[in-house]
Amino acid sequence: MHRVGSAGNNANSNRPRKEKRLTYVLNDTDDSKHCSGINCLAILKSSVSDGCNYLFTGSRDGTLKRWALGEDAATCSATFESHVDWVNDTVIAGGNTLVSCSSDTTLKTWNCLSDGTCTRTLRQHSDYVTCLAAAEKNVVRVWDPRTGTKTMKLRGHTDNIRALLLDSTGRYCLSGSSDSMIRLWDLGQQRCVHSYAVHTDSVWALASTPTFSHVYSGGRDLSLYLTDLTTRESLLLCTKEHPILQLALHDDSIWVATTDSSVHSWPAEGKNPQKVFQRGGSFLAGNLSFSRARVSLEGSTPAPVYKDPIFTIPGTPAIVQHEILNNRRHVLTKDTAGSVKLWEITRAIVIKDYGQVSFDEKKEQLFEMVSIPAWFTVDTRLGSLSVHLDTPQCFSVEMYSADLSITGKPEDDKVNLARESLKGLLVHWLTKRRQRLGSQALVNGDVLSGKDVTARSHSRIEVDGNAENDSIVYPPFEFSTISPPSIITEGSQGGPWRKKITELDGTEDEKDFPWWVLDCVLNNRLPPRENTKCSFYLHPCEGSAVLILTQAKLSAPRILKIHKVVNYVIEKMVLDKATDSVNTDGTFAPGLGGQLQHSTVGDGSFRSGLKPWQKRRPSIEILCNNQLLSPDMSLATVRAYVWKKPEDLVLNYRVTQGR
Numbered sequence: 001m002h003r004v005g006s007a008g009n010n011a012n013s014n015r016p017r018k019e020k021r022l023t024y025v026l027n028d029t030d031d032s033k034h035c036s037g038i039n040c041l042a043i044l045k046s047s048v049s050d051g052c053n054y055l056f057t058g059s060r061d062g063t064l065k066r067w068a069l070g071e072d073a074a075t076c077s078a079t080f081e082s083h084v085d086w087v088n089d090t091v092i093a094g095g096n097t098l099v100s101c102s103s104d105t106t107l108k109t110w111n112c113l114s115d116g117t118c119t120r121t122l123r124q125h126s127d128y129v130t131c132l133a134a135a136e137k138n139v140v141r142v143w144d145p146r147t148g149t150k151t152m153k154l155r156g157h158t159d160n161i162r163a164l165l166l167d168s169t170g171r172y173c174l175s176g177s178s179d180s181m182i183r184l185w186d187l188g189q190q191r192c193v194h195s196y197a198v199h200t201d202s203v204w205a206l207a208s209t210p211t212f213s214h215v216y217s218g219g220r221d222l223s224l225y226l227t228d229l230t231t232r233e234s235l236l237l238c239t240k241e242h243p244i245l246q247l248a249l250h251d252d253s254i255w256v257a258t259t260d261s262s263v264h265s266w267p268a269e270g271k272n273p274q275k276v277f278q279r280g281g282s283f284l285a286g287n288l289s290f291s292r293a294r295v296s297l298e299g300s301t302p303a304p305v306y307k308d309p310i311f312t313i314p315g316t317p318a319i320v321q322h323e324i325l326n327n328r329r330h331v332l333t334k335d336t337a338g339s340v341k342l343w344e345i346t347r348a349i350v351i352k353d354y355g356q357v358s359f360d361e362k363k364e365q366l367f368e369m370v371s372i373p374a375w376f377t378v379d380t381r382l383g384s385l386s387v388h389l390d391t392p393q394c395f396s397v398e399m400y401s402a403d404l405s406i407t408g409k410p411e412d413d414k415v416n417l418a419r420e421s422l423k424g425l426l427v428h429w430l431t432k433r434r435q436r437l438g439s440q441a442l443v444n445g446d447v448l449s450g451k452d453v454t455a456r457s458h459s460r461i462e463v464d465g466n467a468e469n470d471s472i473v474y475p476p477f478e479f480s481t482i483s484p485p486s487i488i489t490e491g492s493q494g495g496p497w498r499k500k501i502t503e504l505d506g507t508e509d510e511k512d513f514p515w516w517v518l519d520c521v522l523n524n525r526l527p528p529r530e531n532t533k534c535s536f537y538l539h540p541c542e543g544s545a546v547l548i549l550t551q552a553k554l555s556a557p558r559i560l561k562i563h564k565v566v567n568y569v570i571e572k573m574v575l576d577k578a579t580d581s582v583n584t585d586g587t588f589a590p591g592l593g594g595q596l597q598h599s600t601v602g603d604g605s606f607r608s609g610l611k612p613w614q615k616r617r618p619s620i621e622i623l624c625n626n627q628l629l630s631p632d633m634s635l636a637t638v639r640a641y642v643w644k645k646p647e648d649l650v651l652n653y654r655v656t657q658g659r
Contacts, residue, residue, distance in 0.1 A: 019391050020514040023488040024425055024501070025062075026348045026385040028316045031483055032076035035316040036060035036383025038257035040089045041248035042098070044112055054112065055248070055255060057263055057313075058087035058100055061383045062498065066112070067313060069250075074313045080110050082118040084488045084496045085381075093134040101129035104496060123495055133166075156183050156192045162204045162219070167212040174215055174229075176203030182217055184229055197286035198225045198234050207247035207254065214273045216254055218244025223304075224256060224266065226276060227285055235282045236302045238266055238309075253310055260336070261315025261383065267306055279305055318383030323363050328372040328397060329417070329476075331385060334359045342366070345376065345387050346421050346477050348485040369633075371640035373397055373531070375418055386488070391516040392527035394418040398559060404476045414559070415474070422521050424477035425487065425501050430521065432506030489513060534558045534635040536649035538565070541623060544654050553648065556635060563631035566620045569653045573618070619656045624649070 028035055040058040055067040055074065064080035064087055085104035093099055098110040107122040107129060163176035172193075173185040182196040182203055201221035208215050218224045220243045227234040242258035249255075254268035269275045281302055317335035324331050330351075331343045340362050342352040354362055375397040377388045395418045402411035409415075423430075479485060481502055490496040493511040510518055519525045533555050556564075622629045624642045635649065643649050 019516055020490050021388055021390045022422075022514060022517055023386050023388045024348065024485040025382060025488060025498075026343060026345070026387070026485050027483045027500075028384065029350075029483045030316060031079065032065075033314060033316045034059040034061055034063070034065065034261040034383075036261055036318045037242075037245065037259035038261065038263055038315075039087060039245055040100075041246045041255050041257050041263070042090050042092050043248050043250050043255070044092055044096075053250070055250075055263075055313075056090055056092070056098060056112070057257065058090045059261065059383075060086045060381075061261075061318075062087060062102070064090060064098070064100055064110075066116075072311060074311065078114070078116045080116045080118070081486060081500065082108055082121070082498055084498050088128070088130045089132045091132045091134040099132055099134070101132050103128040103130075105129060106495070107132075121495070133164075156185075156195070157181060159202075162202060163206040163217075165206045165208055165215070167208070172212060174206055174208065176206050176217060176219065178202040180219075180221075182206070182215065182227070194229065194232070195287050196227055196229075196232065196234070197288055198227055199223065205244050205247045205257075207249045209249070209270055209273055216247050216249065216268065218247055218256065224254075226268075226273060228273075228277070232285045233277060233282045234285045235277055235279075236304045237268075237276070238304045238306045240264075256309075261318055263313040263315070264309035265311040266309050276305060281305060316383075319380045319385060321359055322378055322380055322385065323359075324374070324376075324378055325363075325366055326368045326370050326372065328375060330366070331378055332359070332363055332366065333380075333385065343385060345378075345385070346417065346424070348479050349483075369637060369641050371634070371636040389418060389421075391514075392529065395520075395526050395529055396531070398532070398557070400559065400561075404474070406474045406476065409474075414557070416526065419520055419526060420474060420477040422517060424473045424479045425485070426504070426517075426521050427473050427479075428502050429504040429506055429508065432504065434506075436506045489517070491515075532558060534560070534639060534649065536635065536651055538569070538651050538653065541652045541654040558636040559634050561631065562622050562629045562633050562635075562638070565622050565635075565651065566631065566653075569620050569622075570618060621654050621656055623652045623654070 034057065037060045038057050039060060042056040044054040044056065046053055053069045054077075055069055056064055057067065058064045062081070062083045062085060065076050066078040066080070067074040068077045080098070080100070083100065083102040083104055083106065085102050087100050087102050090098060090100040092112065096112045098112045099107060100110070101107050105123065105125045105127060107125075108118050109120045109122075110116070110118055157175065157177040157179050159178035161175050161177050163174075165174040166172070171186065171188055173187055175183050175185065177183070180197070180199045180201055180203060182198060183192050184194040184196075185191070186193050198217060199219055199221050200223075202219045203217055204219040206215055206217050213229060215227050215229060216224065216237075217227065218240075222240045222243060224237045224240070224244060224247075225234055226237055238256075240256065240258055242260040244256055244258050246257040247254055248257075249268060249270045250265075252267065252269050252271060253265045254270065256264050256266060258264075267276075283302055317337040317339065319333045319335050321334040322331055323333075329344060329346055331345055332340065333343060334340050338356040340354040340357050340359050341350045342354070343349070344351045373396045375389075375394045377390075379386050379388070395416055397417045398414040399417065400411060401409040401413045401415050404415055406415065479501060484500050484502045486498055486500045487504075488496060488498045489512075491508075491510050491512040491514060497512065516527065534557070535553055535555050538554055624638050627642050629638060629642070629651075638651075639649050
């Protein structure tokens with residue numbers, strides 16, 4: 001969303017706006033499985049007797065999948081990926097057109113038998129789209145689609161309506177409600193014909209036999225029931241471990257979708273449901289919602305007919321808990337199966353699977369005393385890790401190449417984590433873009449198809465002089481191609497979209513990507529960064545005779561390590577007698593010196609050649625608040641965990657004797 005100043009007030013035209021973000025979703029190694037609850041089901045039956053039937057599933061992970069159904073197997077034959085939030089419902093219309101709706105406020109259409117490419121996106125809604133219906137006739141319903149006017153209002157339920165089902169004639173309607181009731185309506189007479197007290201909690205899903213004689217129902221009470229609409233006889237078919245969200249009848253079985261990522265097929269006898277009642281165990285559905293609840297409390301809950309499903313399409317356990325670790329590169333997660341894993345977000349892979357251990361204890365074990373700014377945020381709404389990058393915050397973190405174990409670069413070169421992550425995410429896009437544009441176009445500078453990015457970036461962005469303007473991806477930022485992450489973002493036109501990084505075809509430009517992403521990856525420009533320096537004072541310890549040439553305030557990068565400060569002290573130390581100052585025990589006899597000429601501690605301190613008297617290095621220790629500091633601590637870490645004050649950091653140094 002952008003904050004736009006009003007046309008009549010020029011003073012508001014310069015107000016900052018929130019730039020569009022880039023998100024990447026970390027996928028599990030088995031991409032043929034859903035990783036969150038299944039919200040919807042649809043079945044496409046073959047037009048020929050020996051053809052393949054397909055089951056379509058829509059999930060809270062934001063994707064739909066097509067399953068080829070066999071006798072005792074279901075194979076994922078396509079993933080439909082374009083929605084950027086939960087898929088809430090899906091229907092098959094016009095034979096081979098799949099229509100889906102989502103919490104991202106859009107409807108999307110797909111060819112049922114395609115490879116998963118979205119054919120159209122409809123953006124007419126301004127809020128979540130939760131339900132779809134495809135009409136074979138222009139039947140009269142509660143709302144007349146011909147005129148858009150309300151023709152009737154049906155009263156009876158005492159809470160929200162969660163499921164609706166129409167018969168083929170459009171005369172009868174079944175409704176399921178949060179009041180735990182199922183009601184049968186005669187739309188012609190505009191009245192409730194029957195009420196069925198079957199469930200003990202909200203009814204969320206309904207499916208009927210082809211003749212509309214029986215209804216299958218499921219909901220929040222984890223139970224699947226079969227009810228005869230005429231005799232009111234009801235039967236508990238099975239109980240689940242999760243609330244039931246959707247049902248799809250397929251011949252003599254019924255597919256059941258729940259808040260779990262797996263889908264189960266149960267016996268149903270859809271062609272002859274009376275056969276199930278012959279097993280016994282049925283009860284008469286009451287008229288009042290509390291009647292079933294009272295029976296449940298009395299301990300007379302009926303036994304389910306079936307114990308196990310016929311077949312299961314397994315899913316991947318959804319991530320339900322996460323913690324960003326202090327190093328700002330690792331995220332600890334816990335899923336619905338209780339498994340705890342450690343993810344490296346700059347490569348989008350699991351680097352350690354700890355199994356079913358205590359999440360809190362593992363988090364404590366992995367704690368590192370380091371201070372690194374937050375450069376990304378994470379959520380698990382889709383059942384997997386979604387990493388969000390927002391400018392300019394995402395560019396706030398740099399690390400030395402040595403700390404990232406990057407070979408081939410000077411150890412003191414700074415690496416911007418967001419820039420390198422973006423390069424890794426878009427390396428496939430860059431390759432295909434260069435192939436498409438051709439080498440000559442790149443030589444001529446034809447790297448952006450629009451002028452907007454370059455025009456507005458000069459006054460707001462600085463060139464990253466430390467990084468080469470190329471597409472080299474270093475190992476710590478190489479994203480998996482076996483289970484590649486998916487990008488969710490939007491550009492200047494068309495709205496949000498989602499696609500795997502390996503499926504980008506090189507045609508995407510500023511209409512599809514945020515301008516700051518393109519400017520970073522293509523032009524090597526980053527927004528101005530704040531708080532990258534740390535000011536501090538460097539004084540000798542109390543009682544020490546060692547002095548260096550400065551008493552002024554010093555400034556250095558926040559990531560500067562203490563061993564660099566040690567080098568600085570040694571470099572600036574002045575001795576009484578340069579050649580005779582080394583004592584026989586190897587310690588230094590320091591003296592007084594003049595004024596310091598420079599007040600900045602750089603990354604390359606002590607890179608210059610040593611003076612003859614410095615070839616015997618003294619042993620220097622750095623302290624803060626009387627606490628000895630580890631040479632590998634950064635200034636930012638010292639300030640956060642040792643100094644703990646808003647004032648400028650004060651460090652003390654001393655020469656250790658006998659080393």
